[in-house]
Every structure is written in C-alpha cells, then in structure tokens.
Amino acid sequence: MxxxxxxxxxxxxxxxxxxxxxxxxxxxxxxxxxxxxxxxxxxxxxxxxxxxxxxxxxxxxxxxxxxxxxxxxxxxxxxxxxxxxxxxxxxxxxxxxxxxxxxxxxxxxxxxxxxxxxxxxxxxxxxxxxxxxxxxxxxxxxxxxxxxxxxxxxxxxxxxxxxxxxxxxxxxxxxxxxxxxxxxxxxxxxLYKDPTEVALLRHAVELSVQAHLAALPLAQPGNGEWTLRGAMVGACLSGAAARMAYPPIVGSGENSVVLHYDAANQVLKNGAMIVNDTACEYGMYAADVTRSYPVGGHFSAEQTAIYNIVLAAQRAGEVKSVPGARMHEIYDATAEVIVDGLLKLGIMQGDKAEIMAKRGFRTFYPHGSSHWIGLDVHDAGSYEQARIVKDAPPHLRNYAPAMAQLKTGMAYTIEPGIYIAENTPGVDPKWWNIGVRVEDDYLVTDKGVECLSCKLPRDIATLEKLIRDHSSK
Ligand SMILES: [Mn+2]
Missing domain, CATH: 3.40.350.10 (Creatinase/prolidase N-terminal domain)
Incomplete structure (x- = not known):
C-alpha cells in the first residue's frame, strides 16, 4: 500500500x-x-x-x-x-x-x-x-x-x-x-504570507537554526558528511518537523563547489571547506539556511578571504533588501561585491564593467541571490522577470532582472556564494575546492525587513569557536 x-x-x-x-x-x-x-x-x-x-x-x-x-x-x-x-x-x-x-x-x-x-x-x-x-x-x-x-x-x-x-x-x-x-x-x-503562515515559517526557521547548531560541533576530521546530515535530520524530526525542507546538502572539499551535492558520503578531511545547506519543514513551511565552515574550525588565509567576500556580498544584499526594493537590486549588489573581491584577489581578471555586463562571474557565482520561501522551498510567485528591458543593452536579455518589489508579507532568501572548482583555468591551485555559501531567510513586515535566521552565527570567529570547542584535539 x-x-x-x-x-x-x-x-x-x-x-x-x-x-x-x-x-x-x-x-x-x-x-x-x-x-x-x-x-x-x-x-x-x-x-x-x-x-x-x-x-x-x-x-x-x-x-x-x-x-x-x-x-x-x-x-x-x-x-x-x-x-x-x-x-x-x-x-x-x-x-x-x-x-x-x-x-x-x-x-x-x-x-x-x-x-x-x-x-x-x-x-x-x-x-x-x-x-x-x-x-x-x-x-x-x-x-x-x-x-x-x-x-x-x-x-x-x-x-x-x-x-x-x-x-x-x-x-x-x-x-x-x-x-x-x-x-x-x-x-x-x-506570495503574501498571512499571520498563520508567518508563525509556521518562523518555527521552521528556528528549528533549522537549532539543527545547524547541532551540526557545527561535528565538523571534525574523521567524521563524515553524513554525521552532520544525520544530526540535522535528527534535530528537525525530533522537533516535530514532518520532513526536511529539501534534500540536505552537506558537501566538503571538492563537494563544497557542487551546488546540489546530496550524497553526503565522504569522510571529513581536516581543513576542508564544508557547505551545509540544510533546513527543516515545519507545518508544511520550508526554511532554507546555509552555513559554510572548515573541518576542524580553522579558516585558512584563502578560506578567510573567500568567506569574507561572500559575507560582505550578503551584507550588501541585505542593505538593498528594504520594502519597495526590486528583487534584482539584491542580486546586483551581491554580484558587485563578489566581482570586486575576486578581482582584488586576482582570481578574476579583466574590466569590472565588462564582467558585470556579461555576467562573467558566473563561473564562480552561478546562481541567483534570492528566491521566495513558504510552503515550497522555492516558493510559488512570480519574480516578474523582465525578459526585455526597455532600452536595455542586449546582454540584459539573458540576465532577465527580477522586477518584483518587496512588500509586506513576502519571505525570501539572500544567499550569495563563491565556488572555485579544481582546475578552474587561470586560478591558482591554492583556491581550488573552496566553496562558500551563506544563506538566510527574510520576511518583509510593516516595520521593515526582518532576518529570521540571522541568530545563527555567520562571523568567522564564532563559527570557529563553535567547532573548536568540541574538537577532541
Ligand atoms: Mn535557497
């Protein structure tokens, strides 16, 4: 049956x-x-x-x-x-x-x-x-x-x-x-969450934050990607989640650069970067939260450099994320910070304006910054993508900016990332296999935009502490 x-x-x-x-x-x-x-x-x-x-x-x-x-x-x-x-x-x-x-x-x-x-x-x-x-x-x-x-x-x-x-x-x-x-x-x-939905979404996010906090101390060499996944699934289900909001993504090292890696079958190697994109569904509502941190809790100089660009990109997206803003303004802000950062590190070369115009950063930042959340993790509702912007240069026809404006009741993510795959042409091997995504959940209220998941630490010092305090070494 x-x-x-x-x-x-x-x-x-x-x-x-x-x-x-x-x-x-x-x-x-x-x-x-x-x-x-x-x-x-x-x-x-x-x-x-x-x-x-x-x-x-x-x-x-x-x-x-x-x-x-x-x-x-x-x-x-x-x-x-x-x-x-x-x-x-x-x-x-x-x-x-x-x-x-x-x-x-x-x-x-x-x-x-x-x-x-x-x-x-x-x-x-x-x-x-x-x-x-x-x-x-x-x-x-x-x-x-x-x-x-x-x-x-x-x-x-x-x-x-x-x-x-x-x-x-x-x-x-x-x-x-x-x-x-x-x-x-x-x-x-x-698209516009009513109070019942907001309460359930908050609960789903809170449960997901607890799940991430349960996973962080387990980012130790010798554990598996599955150890973190298991802890998070356990935290969600024992918190009365009916299921996960989407298949958990816990990828370390070379798996950290694979956006939807879901095998979680590799042993954690000391120092390898982990992208942990995992969240609970509660009462049918999906949270969507990602944190990135290295196995063992010591960010290398390279990991620190990449991580801080992503964090700054998310911050830039948050600054743009105000009632009335258009969705693409968030994306544009994150992309700009990422391009600035990668140019400065020499990971990208060339003219910034040209890179922005041609979306030349997509090798490293291939996804959007934001999507609606709600009953589905990629929730229903139009982004009002402008297929052809009036008087826009031809490249914008591929970019299709999301013109949807943020209004009270809308819930969405801001989730910039940088992923540097092995053998990326022109990139020094010291940057290879560093994947970083930072993702939080936001709600537009009458008082402004509220981050629902930001109590989960994002700064390097706190993440390192949460991991190192539980190291057996
Ligand atoms: Mn997401």
Missing part, C-alpha cells in the same frame, strides 16, 4: 496554538482556509467554476505530502481529493469537496480518511461527495459556467480530463469559453 499519510495525519492531530507544548504540525484552522477561499472566490468572475486537484500519491515507501497550493486553499491532507469553487452559487453552495469515501478495509492499511462527514465539519466544505461523484457533478456545473479555472496538482491526467470535458462543452457554445490555469492566481496569494 502506498498511502502513508497516517503518520502525517497523526502529526497534524495537535494544534500549534499551544506553542508551549511544542506540538507537532498544526491542525488546519478551518477559518484561515475559509478566508483564503473567500479571497479566491472574490477574484473569480461570476459564471466561473474552479476545480482544484490534490497531488497524486508519490509512490511506495514515500510519505505523502499534499500539494502546496491545494493545501493552501483547503487544508485537506489527503490524496484523491478535488475541491470545487463556484463564486456565482448561493451561499452554502460555493465550496464542494470530493473525497475518498470511508472504507475501513483500505483505511486499516493507509490510515484514516476524512470521508464526506469531516470534509464538511472539519474542512469547511458546504457540500461533500465521494470522489467518484466528481465527473457527474462537474458536467452538471459546466452546463451553466462561462469560464473554467483549474489547478491540476501536478496530475496531467486530471488536467486532460477536465480540459477535454470543457472543450466538449465549448464545442456546443455560440462563443468561445475560456479556460484558465489557476496556478498563477494562487501563487500570487501565496
């Missing part, structure tokens, strides 16, 4: 509100989800119907995780569920849920199902049906609808069925009947 949401449902069974008790992931608060649906209904034109599909089961031996956007609108943790929203319907008939029917023989294997009863009493549906009723109900509602809005939850078969059914309806219409993907509309809502 593949459905493993029993564990998830169990973790959901205690309310987060009792923060003192550090209860596991929160019980969906029906009012929060109802408010989100009301907002979505208000955005839809009259005559619209909206169908939202839960994610498919992920497969055997994989714990089911609800699709983030479906969860955001429904709080319904089960697979094979469909939500139907009809803004033009009378009150009390606007929200239907189609769910797996109660069936003890199945539930004995895969866990309790809400069934139609809880679909209304707990998850707030006006009306609930067994999910095999969906095709019939859908056809009936389509007859009077003038636009269809769908969210497929990553299930292409569901999308095909819904769109084909709508196409048949359109074929018999005197005018074209539009069909829209709901994903961008929900994504836009998800």
């Amino acid at each position: 593949t459905r493993k949401f029993l564990l998830f449902a169990f973790l959901c069974s205690t309310f987060i509100g009792s923060a003192q008790g550090h209860a596991p992931s929160p019980e969906p608060d029906a009012a929060v989800y109802a408010a989100r649906r009301a907002k979505l209904l208000a955005l839809l034109p009259s005559g619209a119907i909206a169908v939202l599909n839960a994610a498919l089961e992920a497969g055997a031996n994989v714990v089911y995780r609800p699709d983030s956007s479906f969860w955001y609108m429904t709080g319904m943790p089960e697979t094979q569920a469909i939500a139907l929203l009809v803004p033009g319907a009378p009150m009390g008939h606007r929200y239907s849920l189609f769910v797996q029917p109660k069936n003890w023989e199945r539930e004995q294997w895969t866990g309790s199902r809400a069934g139609t009863k809880l679909a209304t009493s707990k998850y707030g549906a006006d009306v609930a049906y067994a999910n095999d009723e969906f095709p019939k109900q859908m056809l009936e509602l389509m007859r009077d609808a003038s636009s269809l809005w769908f969210y497929d939850g990553g299930d292409s078969k569901f999308r095909d069925t819904v769109t084909a059914t709508w196409a048949r309806r359109t074929n018999n219409s005197t005018t074209a009947l539009p069909i829209y993907n709901l994903a961008p509309t929900i994504a836009e809502m998800r």
Whole structure:
C-alpha cells in the first residue's frame, strides 16, 4: 500500500496554538482556509467554476505530502481529493469537496480518511461527495459556467480530463469559453504570507537554526558528511518537523563547489571547506539556511578571504533588501561585491564593467541571490522577470532582472556564494575546492525587513569557536 499519510495525519492531530507544548504540525484552522477561499472566490468572475486537484500519491515507501497550493486553499491532507469553487452559487453552495469515501478495509492499511462527514465539519466544505461523484457533478456545473479555472496538482491526467470535458462543452457554445490555469492566481496569494503562515515559517526557521547548531560541533576530521546530515535530520524530526525542507546538502572539499551535492558520503578531511545547506519543514513551511565552515574550525588565509567576500556580498544584499526594493537590486549588489573581491584577489581578471555586463562571474557565482520561501522551498510567485528591458543593452536579455518589489508579507532568501572548482583555468591551485555559501531567510513586515535566521552565527570567529570547542584535539 502506498498511502502513508497516517503518520502525517497523526502529526497534524495537535494544534500549534499551544506553542508551549511544542506540538507537532498544526491542525488546519478551518477559518484561515475559509478566508483564503473567500479571497479566491472574490477574484473569480461570476459564471466561473474552479476545480482544484490534490497531488497524486508519490509512490511506495514515500510519505505523502499534499500539494502546496491545494493545501493552501483547503487544508485537506489527503490524496484523491478535488475541491470545487463556484463564486456565482448561493451561499452554502460555493465550496464542494470530493473525497475518498470511508472504507475501513483500505483505511486499516493507509490510515484514516476524512470521508464526506469531516470534509464538511472539519474542512469547511458546504457540500461533500465521494470522489467518484466528481465527473457527474462537474458536467452538471459546466452546463451553466462561462469560464473554467483549474489547478491540476501536478496530475496531467486530471488536467486532460477536465480540459477535454470543457472543450466538449465549448464545442456546443455560440462563443468561445475560456479556460484558465489557476496556478498563477494562487501563487500570487501565496506570495503574501498571512499571520498563520508567518508563525509556521518562523518555527521552521528556528528549528533549522537549532539543527545547524547541532551540526557545527561535528565538523571534525574523521567524521563524515553524513554525521552532520544525520544530526540535522535528527534535530528537525525530533522537533516535530514532518520532513526536511529539501534534500540536505552537506558537501566538503571538492563537494563544497557542487551546488546540489546530496550524497553526503565522504569522510571529513581536516581543513576542508564544508557547505551545509540544510533546513527543516515545519507545518508544511520550508526554511532554507546555509552555513559554510572548515573541518576542524580553522579558516585558512584563502578560506578567510573567500568567506569574507561572500559575507560582505550578503551584507550588501541585505542593505538593498528594504520594502519597495526590486528583487534584482539584491542580486546586483551581491554580484558587485563578489566581482570586486575576486578581482582584488586576482582570481578574476579583466574590466569590472565588462564582467558585470556579461555576467562573467558566473563561473564562480552561478546562481541567483534570492528566491521566495513558504510552503515550497522555492516558493510559488512570480519574480516578474523582465525578459526585455526597455532600452536595455542586449546582454540584459539573458540576465532577465527580477522586477518584483518587496512588500509586506513576502519571505525570501539572500544567499550569495563563491565556488572555485579544481582546475578552474587561470586560478591558482591554492583556491581550488573552496566553496562558500551563506544563506538566510527574510520576511518583509510593516516595520521593515526582518532576518529570521540571522541568530545563527555567520562571523568567522564564532563559527570557529563553535567547532573548536568540541574538537577532541
Ligand atoms: Mn535557497
């Protein structure tokens, strides 16, 4: 049997509100989800119907995780569920849920199902049906609808069925009947975190900070990359995280320059740089935190030089990171500090203006500085990338600056990095295999931008102390 949401449902069974008790992931608060649906209904034109599909089961031996956007609108943790929203319907008939029917023989294997009863009493549906009723109900509602809005939850078969059914309806219409993907509309809502989300995100970040603090003392020669990973996974899960926010990245030495290295199977060699990009998911919300430090806790002169450039780049990004700023201003600031620093060290050569214009630093700083965080670690929401900037030189067409402006409720990372691979042409071998990324999580509030993870030390002296105090030598 593949459905493993029993564990998830169990973790959901205690309310987060009792923060003192550090209860596991929160019980969906029906009012929060109802408010989100009301907002979505208000955005839809009259005559619209909206169908939202839960994610498919992920497969055997994989714990089911609800699709983030479906969860955001429904709080319904089960697979094979469909939500139907009809803004033009009378009150009390606007929200239907189609769910797996109660069936003890199945539930004995895969866990309790809400069934139609809880679909209304707990998850707030006006009306609930067994999910095999969906095709019939859908056809009936389509007859009077003038636009269809769908969210497929990553299930292409569901999308095909819904769109084909709508196409048949359109074929018999005197005018074209539009069909829209709901994903961008929900994504836009998800960009602005409500208080419930902010509380969960804070908790996820706090737990991740504790996990990093548990890992730092283990950065000793003879331990493995897995030792750090194990400690962090342990810290997250024993703090009632349902899972990690993403596959942990703990890479030392030559692995520190691989951005998404996830094997964690190398023994730690004294002095090797570690990039540790690991964080917990809590209550469905993902933190994203990275620290870099050498095995044994003694930064070499070269590691110090690179590290301080990255830290200064992050600081420059933070300075730009104010309400109203555009996302690309953060990236530009980090890139500029990195280019200045690498030119000064002789790792890069050439004209700064030309390097900036051609993004010539991407050998060393190949990724962006920032992404949204939330229900997904790379959260939904547009960056409003300008594909072609008015009057911009041609190189900017590849750069596609993110024009999105920081507004209250948005959450994002600032995570510059420098990675110097072995045999990088023109680079002195003393710099090889130094990878450094420093990543923190930020929230725009009414009072300004708050760093959620910055209590986790970033300065060399404190990082060294946290490692060296636990050295056996
Ligand atoms: Mn990140």
